[in-house]
Structures are given as C-alpha cells and as structure tokens.
Amino acid sequence: MTEFEEYQKHIQYTHNAFCRIVIRHASIDAARKLYSKWKREISLEYLSEEKFMPFAATDEYFAKPPSSEEYPFTVCGQTVMLSNPDLAAALSSLPETEQEIIFLYFFEHLTHEEIGKRYGRTRSTAGRHIYLDLRRLREEMEVLAHEQASPL
Template sequence: MACTEAYKEHIEYTFNAFCRVVIHYAAINAWRDRDKRRQREISFEYLTEEKFYPFSTTDKYFIDPCKQYPVTICGQRVILTSGELAEALSSLPEKKREIIYLYFFGRYTQQEIGELYGRCRSTAWHHIHSALQMLHEEMEVLFHEES
C-alpha cells in the first residue's frame, strides 16, 4: 500500500495539531495547579509578623554540639559527641569495647572479627549483639540516674 505525498502531509499536519492541543492543555493545567498552590501557601512574612513563630528551636540534645568526649579503645582515641554514650562505653568490659570498636569504628565485618578472635562468623555476631545489649542497658541506667 503506497502512501501518497498528500496523505503523508495530512498525517504530519494532524500529528502536529494534536501535539499543539496536548501542550496547550498541559500548560493550562500547570497554570491552574500553580494558582491553587499559591492560594494555599502562606508567606514567611505573614508567619513572622502576625504570629511571631521562631524559625528554630533549641533542644536539650543540641545545647552544646561542639562538646567532645574522647574515649580510648584498642589503643585508638575515639571522639564522641554524646557524654552518655562515652560513659556507657567506658563502663563496658574491655573485650566488649574492642568488639564495638572493630565493628562500628574499624568497619570490620563479622567474619573478620571472628577470625581475629579465632571464632566463626555467627559467634562474632553473638558477641557484637551482646555488647550492644550491654551498652543499651548501661545507657538506660545512666538515663534513669539523670531523671
């Protein structure tokens, strides 16, 4: 079936007209959406002048973000920003501190930790898990002492 030049021109004209209509209605929808969004929005000037909302608040956790708590583990000095965590970590037994250091700060895998202690990977996971449980319990005790 051979297409004549006039038919090809008609198809192209029809397609171009269709694209123009689609783009026209897409633009109309975009303008409507933008107008609806503008009607719902409240400017910052209104919030600050009328209601006096502060732009930021301070929480007890962020009072002194620059304070540092150094802890020495495995002969390495680790600087923490939480005093409670540093105190709880210091109260753990040496082996538990080493395991936490190797896993979280040294980025050792469970397999590598197991090989260091002459154990399998699942035993290393068990030691990591128990160290985290002990750390959690220590932090709960410290939290209840503060309250």
C-alpha cells in the same frame, strides 16, 4: 527404563509442576494483598504541603543546649572522639574485649568473620557477641539516663 521407573519419573514431574503452580499462585496472592494494602494507605505528605503544624510542643526553657564538647574514648590504641557523654560513659563501663569488638565493627568496619578470626570465634558467634554487646551498651545508657533524670 522399566515401567516402574517411568511411573516414578512421571509422578516426580507431576509433583514438580504442581509445586510450581502452587508457588506461582501464592506469589500472585501475596502481590495482590500488598497492592490492596498500598491502595488503602494514606500518605501524610499532604499535611506538610498545606499547612505545617508541629506534632508536639517543646518547652525551650528546659531543653539542654546542644553541646559542642567531645569526649575521648581510647580503645585498641586509638582514640575516638564521641559527642554523646552518655555513650562515652557507657562504653567506658564495658569490659575491654567488648569495647574492642564494638570498635572494630563500627569504627574499623570489620566484618563478623574478620572479628571472629581475630578472637578465635566463628562468624556467627562474633555476630552474636556484637548483638549482646550492643544490648548491654543500650541497657547501660538507659541506666545512665535514668540516673541523670532522677535527682537524689
């Protein structure tokens, strides 16, 4: 081994040791910050032990009674019974492929990779479609809730 190669090897070892020390000290600093944050936090459990006071009041007169109705939703040749009418209506308004993707992920418990293979997509593309479908479903449910809240 030449003198230049030995010098390069020495520089590499020195750099690696320096990096390990910096990372170690950064992790120690992060742990100290978390510990000091946890020391300053106050738990609200003592409120429930001494005297229970509700955080908000509700008027029972306007509250909707809990519904025991179930709303059927058919996708992929299977029927799923949903207890939320807004969710059932929002799912029904989505295109069929989006309904199938949501069904496969949440009811059949398929992975992103398996869903991607089924539709000829990659794992990450299938995950992105699930995310976009959920966002579209949430927006549709907000529209339905707004329409129900505002009388015409």
